[in-house]
Amino acid sequence: MFRTAAELVEMAEKDNIAISEVMIRQEMEVKDKTREEIFAEMEKNLQVMENAIEEALEGVESVTGLTGGDAVLIQNYMREKTPLSGNLLMDAVSKAMGTNEVNAAMGTICATPTAGSAGCVPGTLFAVKNQLNPTREQMIRYLFTAGAFGFVTANNAFISGAAGGCQAEVGSAGAMASAAIVEMAGGTPQQSADAFAITLKNMLGLVCDPVAGLVEVPCVKRNAAGSSLAIVSADMALAGVKSRIPCDEVIGAMYRIGKQMPTSLRETGEGGLADTPTGRLLKEKIFGMSV
Amino acid sequence: MKYNSVFDIIGPVMIGPSSSHTAGAARIGKAARNLFGKEPQWARIHLYESFAKTYKGHGTDFALAGGLLGFETDDTRMSQALELAEKKGLEIEFIEDSAKADHPNTARLIIGDGSDQLELVGISIGGGKVEITELNGFELRLSGNHPAILIMHNDRFGAIASVTEILAKYEINIGHMEVNRKDVGKEALMVIEVDQNVKDSILKELENASHIIQIAKIAN
Numbered sequence: 001m002f003r004t005a006a007e008l009v010e011m012a013e014k015d016n017i018a019i020s021e022v023m024i025r026q027e028m029e030v031k032d033k034t035r036e037e038i039f040a041e042m043e044k045n046l047q048v049m050e051n052a053i054e055e056a057l058e059g060v061e062s063v064t065g066l067t068g069g070d071a072v073l074i075q076n077y078m079r080e081k082t083p084l085s086g087n088l089l090m091d092a093v094s095k096a097m098g099t100n101e102v103n104a105a106m107g108t109i110c111a112t113p114t115a116g117s118a119g120c121v122p123g124t125l126f127a128v129k130n131q132l133n134p135t136r137e138q139m140i141r142y143l144f145t146a147g148a149f150g151f152v153t154a155n156n157a158f159i160s161g162a163a164g165g166c167q168a169e170v171g172s173a174g175a176m177a178s179a180a181i182v183e184m185a186g187g188t189p190q191q192s193a194d195a196f197a198i199t200l201k202n203m204l205g206l207v208c209d210p211v212a213g214l215v216e217v218p219c220v221k222r223n224a225a226g227s228s229l230a231i232v233s234a235d236m237a238l239a240g241v242k243s244r245i246p247c248d249e250v251i252g253a254m255y256r257i258g259k260q261m262p263t264s265l266r267e268t269g270e271g272g273l274a275d276t277p278t279g280r281l282l283k284e285k286i287f288g289m290s291v
Numbered sequence: 292m293k294y295n296s297v298f299d300i301i302g303p304v305m306i307g308p309s310s311s312h313t314a315g316a317a318r319i320g321k322a323a324r325n326l327f328g329k330e331p332q333w334a335r336i337h338l339y340e341s342f343a344k345t346y347k348g349h350g351t352d353f354a355l356a357g358g359l360l361g362f363e364t365d366d367t368r369m370s371q372a373l374e375l376a377e378k379k380g381l382e383i384e385f386i387e388d389s390a391k392a393d394h395p396n397t398a399r400l401i402i403g404d405g406s407d408q409l410e411l412v413g414i415s416i417g418g419g420k421v422e423i424t425e426l427n428g429f430e431l432r433l434s435g436n437h438p439a440i441l442i443m444h445n446d447r448f449g450a451i452a453s454v455t456e457i458l459a460k461y462e463i464n465i466g467h468m469e470v471n472r473k474d475v476g477k478e479a480l481m482v483i484e485v486d487q488n489v490k491d492s493i494l495k496e497l498e499n500a501s502h503i504i505q506i507a508k509i510a511n
Contacts, residue, residue: 003292027297041298048304103307106350106370113300113418115310121301143301150300155292159300160311160417162341162395168417176300213345215308266395267311268344287347 001026005152005193005247012189019179019189020141023148042140048110049099049122056098060105064286067216068105071098088127089228096123096227100220112143113150113159116166116215117173119223121146124177124230132184145183146176149196156248157255161208161267164258166222171203171254174226174233181234197243197250198233199226204250205257207265209272212283218273293416295436303419305364311396312342312349315415317369320358322423323400326441326507327409331402333382334359339392339399342415352385355398359383364419393424429471429480433509437466438488442481442497443505446472450502454481457500461493478504 002008002022011022027038057075061068074094077083083090096119103109103118112121125142134142150159153172158164178195182188187195203226211217243250264271273279294300305314324330336355338346346352350370357372359381368375376383388399396415403409412425423433426441433439444450451470458465464486472479489508498506 001292023297030295042301045298045301045304106307108304108365108367109307110302110304111310111314111419112302113310115305115307115314115419118310144297147297147301151294151297154294154300154418158417160396160415162311163417210345210348213348215349263340263395267341269348270344 001030002152003155005149005196005251008148008152009189009193018141018145018183019148019192020144020183023144023151039137039140042143043136045110046140046143048108050126052099052102052107052109053095053122053126055107056095056102060101060107062101062104062216063106064214064216066104066211066214066282066286067220068101070220071095071101085228088131089231091130092124092127092227092231093224094123095126096120096223097220099123100215100223104214104216104220112146113154113172113176114161114169116161116219117169117223117226119220120170120173120177120226120230121180123223123227124181128181128184128231134184138184142180142184145192146180149179149192150176152248153251157251158258163266164254165261165266166206166208167200167203167254168258169208170222170226171200171206173223174203174230175199177227177230178233178237181230182237185234185238187238191237193247194241194243195233195237197245197247198236198241199229200250200254201243201245202229202233204254207261207272208267209265209274210267210269211274211279212286213269213274214286217282294420299418299420303364305419306367306369309349310419311415311417312345312351313354313369314364314419315396315421316342316351316354316398317358317362317364318419318421319398319400319413319415319423320355321361321363322358322413322421322509323402323409323411324359324361325509326411326426327402327407328507329404330361330379331359331381332404334400334402335384335386337386337388337399339388339390339397341395342398343387343389346385355400356381356383359402426480428473431469431471431480431482433482437484437486439509440483440485440489440494440497441507441509442483442503444479444481445502445504446476446479447502450479451481453500453502454483454497457493457496458483458485463487463489463493
């Protein structure tokens with residue numbers, strides 16, 4: 001069983017297999033299940049992700065009305081204009097935000113690794129898919145690769161905003177997506193680790209400050225940041241850019257930063273954006289109308 | 292290690308909006324119901340720290356209710372669970388507790404009906420994963436990664452042997468075992484994590500073993 005990213009990469013390199021394959025073999029052993037059973041279970045998760053994106057692109061709105069509809073706005077913009085950051089990037093942003101719009105509207109999603117950060121992995125997957133044309137198996141493997149790095153992060157640091165701030169949620173999710181994109185694009189296990197490290201480094205210190213304590217503002221848009229950064233980091237790693245600080249040390253830094261974060265910035269809805277004049281006003285409005 | 296499966300990370304499939312505050316809360320509620328062994332008629336739920344501050348926005352209240360009604364994390368009735376509980380005659384009171392807790396997402400559930408009562412503390416550690424840290428005043432650490440049997444028994448010699456003998460007879464392997472007692476000769480709790488699911492017929496046999504008071508099972 002691997003405990004660190006370094007061990008994960010080493011196991012992949014030693015047997016000359018992909019990160020996803022290391023994760024699949026470990027899961028078969030831990031759960032005492034066949035490859036087919038594990039693939040079938042992950043296929044179900046993939047289907048839920050696909051359905052959530054489809055639902056989002058038809059347009060959703062949360063009970064409070066704070067979020068919803070932005071995924072559609074971006075798709076319309078992409079049809080009518082040429083996005084400055086490119087179609088693939090904006091497609092990922094739209095689908096990542098859309099997944100979280102469905103989540104905020106209490107729809108069905110797959111937590112990756114959490115619900116608040118559920119957009120990054122599927123958003124990027126269903127965007128890069130249009131350029132890389134993966135098989136269904138490769139799409140399922142994408143989730144195993146993302147899961148392998150998330151597994152290391154969850155066991156060595158944390159993945160919840162209440163424990164470690166948004167860096168632990170969207171930071172982890174975006175970084176997991178980076179690693180998975182690299183594998184799907186044909187990069188090496190070490191490049192996956194570098195891409196993961198680069199994304200997480202750029203998310204360090206991000207606090208969890210949801211307005212009115214709801215997984216809406218700023219959570220939906222933070223998934224836009226996580227998914228776009230995931231693609232940029234993956235491209236950097238594929239170009240040969242390395243992380244000067246090794247992946248495991250970045251995870252360690254994320255853990256220590258999270259430990260130093262005050263409670264008000266860890267999913268209590270008390271500090272940061274929640275404590276702005278508008279944030280406070282929205283909270284009053286929402287709970288005044290008894291949601 | 293806290294997380295041992297890729298499906299702890301990619302999953303669960305759930306109704307939004309929060310994996311720790313909604314999916315995790317539902318799982319804590321369901322664990323309490325499973326251990327109680329029947330649908331409770333009332334519940335007093337203490338919420339601490341992040342759970343206490345944000346439970347309304349995150350739907351932690353309806354998720355806990357859903358769990359008590361036996362819902363899985365992806366049950367589409369989840370957001371109506373409070374109304375459904377009321378219809379079924381399950382009275383639930385939420386208490387925002389300002390006491391310090393070891394984990395930011397902690398809930399203490401005291402549930403019961405006319406004859407029985409159960410008290411459980413659960414923590415939601417992230418991504419929908421939960422741990423039960425206390426049961427009826429006994430500290431415990433249940434990962435939920437394996438099926439487990441919880442056995443309330445009298446602290447007497449032979450009580451443990453009578454249980455392990457039955458498990459051995461059915462070739463059930465014990466992966467992890469803990470025994471806690473409140474005082475010498477008083478009520479005690481055995482927590483046994485096993486490698487395979489234990490059939491109800493075996494539980495019945497365990498219940499009839501010497502010095503056993505009550506048995507509950509948590510399936511994987």
